[in-house]
Amino acid sequence: MSPIAIEDIREYGVFSFIGLLGGIFANSTGAGGGVVFIPLFNQLNFTEQQSIATSFAIQCFGMTAGAFTWWFHYHSEKTQLRLWQGFKRIISVTTISSIMGIWFVYGNQLSSPTSLHHSFSWFSLVLGLFIIGTIFFIKPHRERSQLYLFDWLALTTIGLFGGALTAWLSVGVGELLAIYLILRRFDISMAVAAAVIVSAFTVWSAIWQHTLIQFEIYWQVVLFAGPGALLGGIFAKTLVTHLSATKLKLFFAFWLLIIGLIGIK
Template structure:
């Protein structure tokens, strides 16, 4: 019997989750009863993240704020959950690219986009974390302002989704702008656990690249970025809320695996309108008005 690479990877991830669950849980049934609801949160966050290019932190940060978690725990836990969801989504997008789009000229810049963004995003994240450069405002205010700007940018990009002619090559200006945006986005991601994927996706859409290509590039970039970002919180801050991660991470793997099908099945314009509206409401609610 032949199994696809994606199926084998998902089985491996689920096996790792089972090992972690029984190793962590002193009372498995009690832990399951208390935290199983976070699996649904992980599914929703990962579908949002991997179908729009925006990080799952857009869902996780305001939810954890309502739970009363401190700022460092919110960001650290969001990073850890996204390690599951963004990795599953990145693998799903990349394997689909290798199978269906490898010879598509509109997808040829994928490797170059990642080469121009991944190292700079990681550098931006580590720079902010190591220097311990605090965000200019509180987490809520910074997150709210970023969410509002992000929502407005998504709304502005929607008319571009009607393009039938897409860019196929990166220009000299792209080679300059992408690393700068990734560096700045990495710094924002260190503060909020979201940022770099959203900025790169919107930039590529405004540059009239294929929308699915832009989303896939942002998801794969975000997967590398959250793994780089979570290392600090595992080794230095110790702020990851592992019980939440255990269940939300499982849901994120499921959500990340099916998000590509959501993008390819539903209207991209409607998805963008729905998520932009949702992000705008969250952003306004997070602002200290």
């Protein structure tokens, strides 16, 4: 191995662990891996476009692995998954509207209302507080499986708005979808699985903006973080199946609060 290759491993090898952490977190909560990557890239002084583009590229590894893992889980056990009746329809509607939302932003070259650091911090903080509120102030009921007209309208709105947020922050649609489904009392594993698969479709639809149209990806980071995220995406489902809904939401919420508070300071 050449000295240059060894030096690259020393300099970028830590990103393999970061990718693994991001992949596990993203695919066990339904949140995009950008929740881990964007704060780190900000500390490393990446430009906003480099941060978003690199985050998308890493997520193409992690979210895709997680999507396949969850999809195989659904197909192998669907006869027992009574509460997953609307799984494919939720994915279809939200994915289509998310891709429309993200490419509306790209096609019209719409800039984020504020800086990436500021927007991401407030998004994380508000979402974290909202999740904690649902844990302590909303009484549990029996889980549901039926979708109503209101749900279809909400899913379309989440896709459009979440897609736009994802274009600006590299996260958004997965988080919003997971939280909505949990609030509506759908099965926690189904909520996470749907959010992961929608996020995977969304990042793949967006990656062309950051490769063919405007290349800003930091490939040295992706080379090491991508395989780590892939492994994290494969193992994340095991974590979800061993955590209660409350523990999973608390874990998700406190991570978001930490990110938000650190970023706002």
